[in-house]
Amino acid sequence: MNNKQFLLKTRPIGSPNQDNWDFVETSVPEVGDNQVMIKVLYISLDPAMRGWMNDGKSYIEPVQIGAVMRASTVGRIVASRHPKFVVGDYVYGHCGVQEYAVVGVEGLHKIDPTLAPLERYLGVLGMPGMTAYFGLLDTGLPQAGETVVVSGAAGAVGSVVGQIAKIKGCNVIGIAGGAEKCQYLVDELGFDGAIDYKTENVKKALRQLAPKGVDVYFDNVGGEILDDVLTQIRMRARIVVCGAISQYNNTTPVKGPSNYLSLLVNRARMEGIVVFDNVANYGKAAAEMATWIAEGKLKAKEHVVEGIEKFPDTLMMLFKGENMGKLVLKVASE
């Protein structure tokens, strides 16, 4: 059986491009003892992928040159030599950017296609949802009545952060690029306000929408927007550092927040999060989020692109801000 795969060919300098990938066709290996063969149906596109393409230590090993690109996936078991998985099971795992994967079962878990569309397990019910849930609640510590600001607000993580903050009784402001996204945040997701960073002065808009200042800032973008928000924080504000997508393709050093001394003036805190730390509590979080979805309080949106061959261009949509909701690549239907 043939298997189309994207291998990392070279490490990008700045934005990734076609030259960083080898798109190859190989044979699917034999299924060994305690292994399963998975047909990949959906591949998750995540900003973190850019970091995995770099050499050097981070919270996870870099993808090696010549290896299949790492990716979270949803797929179906098509062969099994492990007692816990049978053909036909749907599973979440990290199968990479390829059509088939033969893997051990560590890190695989079964998902139920009757409870939610499969792609949703890569979004609200997957890592982005967990990131939003734990990052906001455990590190942002939002209290009812407080003002929560989130950047990348129309993205997979940001859109969930804002909705959970609304559920918790906060005044929620999203920062996103473009009028369409901003309208979506307010009209569809119930945010109290939205700022289009492409056309608005973020600092000025924040002063209008949050005249008392910002209690919690959930940062997905870094760069100028982080600096703008830092000028508007309140006493004992919490800044959750989840990502910095504006900086991932830099060829110059990351722009550090010039206004970080606002942390001092305001006795505020900036703290980094990595979702994997909460793996023991994913179940509890998923159950609560599923309840919110059922009650109509939490809306899920996926942005689906079809065709594994489109992987390089689809990845770039993230950095160009072209996705609305969770970006996934559909590889196969069944």
Next chain:
Amino acid sequence: MNNKQFLLKTRPIGSPNQDNWDFVETSVPEVGDNQVMIKVLYISLDPAMRGWMNDGKSYIEPVQIGAVMRASTVGRIVASRHPKFVVGDYVYGHCGVQEYAVVGVEGLHKIDPTLAPLERYLGVLGMPGMTAYFGLLDTGLPQAGETVVVSGAAGAVGSVVGQIAKIKGCNVIGIAGGAEKCQYLVDELGFDGAIDYKTENVKKALRQLAPKGVDVYFDNVGGEILDDVLTQIRMRARIVVCGAISQYNNTTPVKGPSNYLSLLVNRARMEGIVVFDNVANYGKAAAEMATWIAEGKLKAKEHVVEGIEKFPDTLMMLFKGENMGKLVLKVASE
């Protein structure tokens, strides 16, 4: 009675210089109801003074143009129309850079010259000591066996931070400028290691002295050193943002920490502190610090310059790193 005073004449651009001050001689005003007249004996020189000279909102109001420069002081009551203070009482207060002050009693408190030299109430037993105590213990949260790094380590705050960290059983590394200061930290104060940032590569030296990484970083300086330490933090590290003396005289924007995403990779936290938030607990802290001093575990060092007319040059010693221990200006003996 004549009174020599330093008034703020102009706001500095970059480093303060003689032109920013009016050194005037005025008459001491009458003592009103519920007021006291204080003869200033010692004036505290603090990095925070540079911020007070700027216009614009901070954690405290700027000093107005034409006003006496704000300063913490130790003095003696020479006239009193308040029942709680009598002539001869020694008091800590904020009397400013002048020989005499006529003030209300709010913010004044009596100090005992038989328990410690008067100048010490501006150092270990004053704001710098309180800053070190609460900043390290309540925000840095050092645990025995952890590695604590402090910059500005030979200064009023840093030298106390390092010694308290030693008392708490930590491995303590100080960063300071010059061989003399570094030797003082290790030989006199018992630090486990010291890095001379003027001649050593801080990142490399940290890798040698703290091969497992840094658990707590107490930052008094900001700039490149903050960025260097950020590359060496451990998981769940705490960075206490107390000051950024390297940036206070900038004419360009503050250098934000380019390596702040190390907070994310390491699930670490950066938090600002202002000592005044702990005013309710100063007494408890002072008592504990006095015990440590009595037991020989905490050493105090003051750097005394004599003559109120030397105020402008003495202030600059802080920014040039010329002081070792708490820098104070002696105005009068009795």
